[in-house]
Amino acid sequence: MTEAGMTMAGKRVVIIGGASGIxxxxxxxxxxxxxxxxxxxxxxxxxxxATDRLSSATGHVINLRxxxxxxxxxxxxxxxxxxxxxxxxxxxxxxASLQDLDLQGAHDIFTVRFWGALAAAKYAAAKISQSGSIxxxxxxxxxxxxxxxxxxxxxxxxxxxxARGLAMDLxxxxxxxxxxxxxxxxxxxxxxxxxxQAMVAHLPIPRCASPREAAMAYVYLMLNDYxxxxxxxxxxxxxxx
Numbered sequence: 001m002t003e004a005g006m007t008m009a010g011k012r013v014v015i016i017g018g019a020s021g022i023x024x025x026x027x028x029x030x031x032x033x034x035x036x037x038x039x040x041x042x043x044x045x046x047x048x049x050a051t052d053r054l055s056s057a058t059g060h061v062i063n064l065r066x067x068x069x070x071x072x073x074x075x076x077x078x079x080x081x082x083x084x085x086x087x088x089x090x091x092x093x094x095x096a097s098l099q100d101l102d103l104q105g106a107h108d109i110f111t112v113r114f115w116g117a118l119a120a121a122k123y124a125a126a127k128i129s130q131s132g133s134i135x136x137x138x139x140x141x142x143x144x145x146x147x148x149x150x151x152x153x154x155x156x157x158x159x160x161x162x163a164r165g166l167a168m169d170l171x172x173x174x175x176x177x178x179x180x181x182x183x184x185x186x187x188x189x190x191x192x193x194x195x196x197q198a199m200v201a202h203l204p205i206p207r208c209a210s211p212r213e214a215a216m217a218y219v220y221l222m223l224n225d226y227x228x229x230x231x232x233x234x235x236x237x238x239x240x241x
Contacts, residue, residue, distance in 0.1 A: 008222065009034030012080040016062060016120055017087030019046035021185035022137070025211035026084050026218045027054055033219065038077055042087075064116025074123040081132040082222045083124045085117050088137075094152045106151045113137075114158050121166055125173070133174040133228075135221045136163045140181040140235040160231045167229035174228035176221045181235025182208045204237030 013030045017023035019041035027037045031054055039059035041047045047059035060076050063069040064087055089112040093105055117136050124134065141149060142156035156179075163177035182188065182200050188208070200206050217234045221227060233239050 007034055008219070010036075011082060011222075012036045012038065013082045013084065013222070014038045014040065014077055014080050014124070015084045015086065016040040016064070017085060017137075019043070019050040019059070021086065021187065022180065022183055022211050022214045022218075023084065023086035024050055024053075025215035026086065027057065029212065029215045029219050030082075030222070031057065035082075038080065040073060040087075062120075064112045064119065067119055070116070070119045071123050074120075074127050077127065079127050079129070080124075081129045083120065083128060083132075083134045084218050084222075085120055085135070086137050086218075087116065088113055095149050096151070097148045098150055101151065109151050109155050110158065113155055114162065117159060118162060121162075121170070121175075125170060128173055130172055131225070133176065133222050134163075134166065134170070135218050136160070136175070136177040138163075138177045138179040138231060140179055140233065140238045143179065143233070143239050163231065164229045171228070174221075174225070176227060176229065177231045178214065178217045178221070179231050179233045179235065179239075180209070180214045180217075181233070181238045183211055183214045183234075184208045185211055200236060202241055203235075204241065207236065209234060209236065 008030055013035045015023050015027050018027045018039035031037050037057040039050050040062040042063050044061050051057045051059045060073050062073040121134055136159050138160040139156040141153050145153045160177045163175050166175040196208055200208055214234045217232045
């Protein structure tokens with residue numbers, strides 16, 4: 001990585017899911033590194049709230065369930081350097097054992113996190129700098145499956161393998177994924193403290209991470225010009241236990 005590659009000054013970064021959680025932490029960190037930030041969210045109110053909190057950031061509504069919305073979003077955004085996708089869909093039940101599985105519900109798990117990410121990459125490809133990057137979001141569950149979550153496990157794996165496939169298909173644009181563990185986003189904080197502690201007690205770093213700690217992985221993948229097709233874990237050592 002060249003000395004020039006160590007800065008994000010003058011770079012334009014689009015963050016879908018950037019209105020809250022890990023996405024907003026990425027926006028803050030990239031902004032502090034000199035980048036111009038564009039936030040995408042499914043809620044106009046959330047876009048406004050995020051851009052109000054982050055001076056000079058702009059934003060647009062995007063519905064990853066709707067291809068025309070994705071296409072319109074990137075037409076509005078115009079040219080840019082880096083795309084980060086952290087958007088999820090907390091309204092879809094993520095956990096069910098096979099015997100209790102609703103197949104339509106299982107299909108819906110993929111709608112935003114996989115098919116939405118694929119649509120975003122498709123329409124971003126015409127606007128992104130050839131020296132830029134796309135960073136997707138997988139998850140530790142893919143690498144440490146548990147009972148009651150076969151579809152959620154598969155969805156994360158699909159996203160991570162999509163990153164590998166796109167890294168070849170879109171080269172020289174770099175494509176990577178981050179695999180977060182238990183991150184203290186607004187949604188996660190709603191869970192009982194005892195539950196969270198039990199979920200991380202076995203880790204080499206036995207605690208949850210802050211959104212900023214997760215965000216550092218996304219910024220690293222934007223900055224490192226020689227990294228593509230990789231999955232970067234931020235999970236307190238969850239991959240090794």
